[in-house]
Amino acid sequence: MNAPSASPDGLVAVGTLAVVGVGLIGGSFAAALRRAGLVGRVIGAGRRPETLAQAMSLGVIDEAVTLTEAARQADFIFIAAPVGAFAPIFNALGPELNPDALITDGGSTKQNVIVCARAGLKDRIAQFVPAHPMAGSHESGPAAASADLYAGRRVMLTPLAENRPQDVSRVQALWQACGAVVSTLDPAQHDAVMASISHLPHWLAAFYMRHILQSDDIALRLAMAGPGFRDFTRIAQGSPEMWRDIFLANREAMLGELSALRGVMDQAEQALLNHDGTWLQDALQEAARARSDWTGTGS
Amino acid sequence: MNAPSASPDGLVAVGTLAVVGVGLIGGSFAAALRRAGLVGRVIGAGRRPETLAQAMSLGVIDEAVTLTEAARQADFIFIAAPVGAFAPIFNALGPELNPDALITDGGSTKQNVIVCARAGLKDRIAQFVPAHPMAGSHESGPAAASADLYAGRRVMLTPLAENRPQDVSRVQALWQACGAVVSTLDPAQHDAVMASISHLPHWLAAFYMRHILQSDDIALRLAMAGPGFRDFTRIAQGSPEMWRDIFLANREAMLGELSALRGVMDQAEQALLNHDGTWLQDALQEAARARSDWTGTGS
Numbered sequence: 001m002n003a004p005s006a007s008p009d010g011l012v013a014v015g016t017l018a019v020v021g022v023g024l025i026g027g028s029f030a031a032a033l034r035r036a037g038l039v040g041r042v043i044g045a046g047r048r049p050e051t052l053a054q055a056m057s058l059g060v061i062d063e064a065v066t067l068t069e070a071a072r073q074a075d076f077i078f079i080a081a082p083v084g085a086f087a088p089i090f091n092a093l094g095p096e097l098n099p100d101a102l103i104t105d106g107g108s109t110k111q112n113v114i115v116c117a118r119a120g121l122k123d124r125i126a127q128f129v130p131a132h133p134m135a136g137s138h139e140s141g142p143a144a145a146s147a148d149l150y151a152g153r154r155v156m157l158t159p160l161a162e163n164r165p166q167d168v169s170r171v172q173a174l175w176q177a178c179g180a181v182v183s184t185l186d187p188a189q190h191d192a193v194m195a196s197i198s199h200l201p202h203w204l205a206a207f208y209m210r211h212i213l214q215s216d217d218i219a220l221r222l223a224m225a226g227p228g229f230r231d232f233t234r235i236a237q238g239s240p241e242m243w244r245d246i247f248l249a250n251r252e253a254m255l256g257e258l259s260a261l262r263g264v265m266d267q268a269e270q271a272l273l274n275h276d277g278t279w280l281q282d283a284l285q286e287a288a289r290a291r292s293d294w295t296g297t298g299s
Numbered sequence: 300m301n302a303p304s305a306s307p308d309g310l311v312a313v314g315t316l317a318v319v320g321v322g323l324i325g326g327s328f329a330a331a332l333r334r335a336g337l338v339g340r341v342i343g344a345g346r347r348p349e350t351l352a353q354a355m356s357l358g359v360i361d362e363a364v365t366l367t368e369a370a371r372q373a374d375f376i377f378i379a380a381p382v383g384a385f386a387p388i389f390n391a392l393g394p395e396l397n398p399d400a401l402i403t404d405g406g407s408t409k410q411n412v413i414v415c416a417r418a419g420l421k422d423r424i425a426q427f428v429p430a431h432p433m434a435g436s437h438e439s440g441p442a443a444a445s446a447d448l449y450a451g452r453r454v455m456l457t458p459l460a461e462n463r464p465q466d467v468s469r470v471q472a473l474w475q476a477c478g479a480v481v482s483t484l485d486p487a488q489h490d491a492v493m494a495s496i497s498h499l500p501h502w503l504a505a506f507y508m509r510h511i512l513q514s515d516d517i518a519l520r521l522a523m524a525g526p527g528f529r530d531f532t533r534i535a536q537g538s539p540e541m542w543r544d545i546f547l548a549n550r551e552a553m554l555g556e557l558s559a560l561r562g563v564m565d566q567a568e569q570a571l572l573n574h575d576g577t578w579l580q581d582a583l584q585e586a587a588r589a590r591s592d593w594t595g596t597g598s
Contacts, residue, residue, distance in 0.1 A: 213586075228500055272546055277543050281539050288538075
């Protein structure tokens with residue numbers, strides 16, 4: 001392991017960075033730190049040998065290694081995998097982890113990831129600083145990796161009671177070096193917030209698509225669909241595996257959201273049944289105003 | 300009334316065009332026909348004197364008139380109003396309508412508009428060729444009117460059994476002169492298709508917004524919301540009055556959509572309750588593939 005060089009704001013260069021999952025999220029983290037001059041060598045691990053080979057040929061990683069080798073060699077590890085794949089990754093990293101190494105992650109849910117981390121890392125749990133970078137693209141894979149992916153994007157850290165403050169600062173500084181805006185949240189609060197403003201919209205867009213696919217005249221319907229449909233359904237195009245894992249990992253919060261949403265939807269349907277234009281207009285006005293306040297721009 | 304000059308494709312210049320509702324939709328129709336050199340004089344009617352004054356000062360219309368005057372003077376009338384306002388408009392136009400005049404409209408639902416037209420126009424119903432231009436903007440009012448609004452956008456005509464073929468051709472040619480791509484549909488089919496690919500997405504986006512507004516920590520949630528939320532909720536910003544009217548006018552089709560959607564949503568929730576990752580992934584895969592096939596571009 002190379003000797004780290006520290007700065008007062010926690011910005012410590014990484015000698016050997018290991019990226020577990022060398023696609024868009026992992027590859028972009030490596031690319032951003034490389035461009036910032038904050039990383040020496042990048043090693044990559046992952047399930048698919050062809051993806052690792054592609055990442056090497058693109059220069060996203062310098063070498064492909066096993067998870068065990070990643071744990072032995074790295075002084076910083078970034079796990080960028082669907083959240084359903086975290087348990088075996090932590091199990092493999094735990095026994096071989098360097099005592100000075102830190103781990104962060106890109107998982108879209110946090111409580112479930114932390115459970116996996118505790119099980120796999122055991123008494124090394126303090127070395128894991130959980131994170132959720134809110135960035136993505138409709139493209140995926142190492143070819144989509146970009147040093148700019150995190151520029152101006154939000155990263156939420158959900159530190160553990162066991163984390164040392166200087167380690168949290170170091171992880172924060174590295175995310176900031178990628179251009180991200182870093183916030184800190186409690187893991188349960190993170191998962192509740194994400195269920196409502198990210199996971200529920202994806203659920204609705206995807207199952208709305210499934211609903212309209214059951215029409216007899218689906219070809220006609222899709223031919224008539226316009227820009228409103230395009231925007232509303234765009235997120236339904238996300239990775240099915242990633243989203244399956246998110247829904248399962250954040251199941252309790254999702255079920256709570258679905259139950260509360262049903263109350264609102266039932267009330268709206270009742271208003272329509274009753275021809276209650278006043279209720280509908282008030283409710284639509286409230287929604288339109290909230291949406292417009294949110295952007296501040298009408299965009 | 301000026302003598303119309305005809306061309307073989309039904310492109311007949313309009314001597315006096317009356318626009319009922321001089322905002323984005325009506326003003327843009329007038330502006331596009333003006334730019335195409337297909338209109339002599341534009342008169343405007345509407346509920347709000349200040350909007351009519353603004354439309355005149357912007358040159359969107361040449362003169363503000365009452366509905367009765369519009370019916371007397373115009374040889375072509377375009378009704379661009381929320382669909383809940385159509386009944387009194389047709390009632391006012393009917394008795395004074397020129398025998399050679401044609402009416403088309405911009406209403407987002409068609410069966411309900413046709414019922415109002417039959418009641419108001421009576422034995423002059425053949426002079427009404429219903430249309431639905433699928434164009435809009437988050438801006439509204441005469442200042443937002445643009446000769447380009449309809450360029451490349453779809454306009455659906457839902458002709459009546461009473462319409463003369465040459466009148467349908469003329470209305471189609473004028474919409475094409477605005478740059479629109481014109482399709483023809485049965486009115487009931489139009490309303491069913493719109494309920495599924497336009498009205499239901501708006502309903503879901505708006506009542507999803509209402510749902511999240513009920514959170515205790517709504518400020519935090521909105522602060523964390525990202526690009527997926529932005530796209531998913533954009534349509535919730537549409538005019539509350541226009542959308543109230545659309546939902547009420549297309550009530551039967553909407554209730555049918557909501558009932559069918561509930562079946563899909565219940566099935567998905569059951570899969571989540573059962574930790575059924577296989578079902579979830581298959582359903583998400585189907586949705587993602589359909590969305591991606593729709594754009595053909597991944598956009």
